[in-house]
Amino acid sequence: MNTSNALQEIKGPIVLAGAGKMGGAMLSGWLAQGLAPRHVVVIEPNPSGEIGPLTKKGVRLNPSPRDIGAAATLVVALKPQMFREAGAMLKSFSGSSTLVVSIMAGTTIASISDVCGGMVVRAMPNTPAAIGRGITVAVAARNVSASQRAVADALLRATGSVEWIDDENLMDAVTALSGSGPAYVFLLAEELARAGVEAGLPADLAAKLARETVAGSGELLHRSEIPSATLRQNVTSPGGTTAAALEVLMGPDGMQSLLTRAVAAATKRSKELAK
Known part of the structure; x- marks a missing residue:
């Protein structure tokens, strides 16, 4: 039904x-x-x-x-x-x-x-x-x-x-991942735009590029059955510009560490609110 x-x-x-x-x-x-x-x-x-x-x-x-x-x-x-x-x-x-x-x-x-x-x-x-x-x-x-x-x-x-x-x-971790998760994605768009301005782009253009890139990538992920890791690899040419950026983002203090800590903090707070 x-x-x-x-x-x-x-x-x-x-x-x-x-x-x-x-x-x-x-x-x-x-x-x-x-x-x-x-x-x-x-x-x-x-x-x-x-x-x-x-x-x-x-x-x-x-x-x-x-x-x-x-x-x-x-x-x-x-x-x-x-x-x-x-x-x-x-x-x-x-x-x-x-x-x-x-x-x-x-x-x-x-x-x-x-x-x-x-x-x-x-x-x-x-x-x-x-x-x-x-x-x-x-x-x-x-x-x-x-x-x-x-x-x-x-x-x-x-x-x-x-x-x-x-x-x-499991609901505390669910809250931390998907309940709070949209804020993490919006922050990505926000900071991507800021980084574009730092790289020399006009603010309005940087905001437009960041917004559409995040939205379009999310829609591609939604429509595709390909794992997100494979989609990432498909964008990344060895020795290219994306690879250079990913060396930073996937480094010791990169996104993996940050998101692990962020989700852990949100999970902890969810447990505190339940008391």
Whole structure:
């Protein structure tokens, strides 16, 4: 069953708590894939301009919990620091059989279950979800049924691809790699442009070349089944300009060392946030 068909078969209500950038991207993806707006309830104290028009199509915004009751599915897209203080509100939409899908960084299944109850799926998407090109990793609590996992998969897959894991302990490293990863790529474009200016290029040209090079290379990587190492080697002629640059980038203090340390630091911080 494809994502669109799976979403159309979901019976509401689906309560989305938090419709910021990531929650809003998920909502847009669901509706684009055919989920009926009348099945969606949005809880958002500061709704964006995009939410208003959706209410005219049937999406319900900030109704009283008494009017909704326990939802079939509760998607929690709040900032982690807001999670505990929103506990009473979240609990009012959750029953013992509610599927609770959380996309909050560093928030464990145990913590989510303690606040919300229900059957918990913990997921970590990333910001390319905003254009339908995200990657999400998800892990389900043991009491999540196969049908609930299929619902969670359909909801998450509306913004990109989904990978499922069985070991929740891996989620900290997932957060460090793919959750935070877009920032590393944007930094690459930023610093590549800066280096171009240092080499003598006008700033606007350097920014354009860096942006398009990173974007185009990412699209090539996306479309190709060739390993990234092979794609790199295909650009590199022995003794050429690329080889000279890679001697620096792949040296003792180069990208391998930097990214290993960066991902380790982000993993450590994710574990700290979970405490």
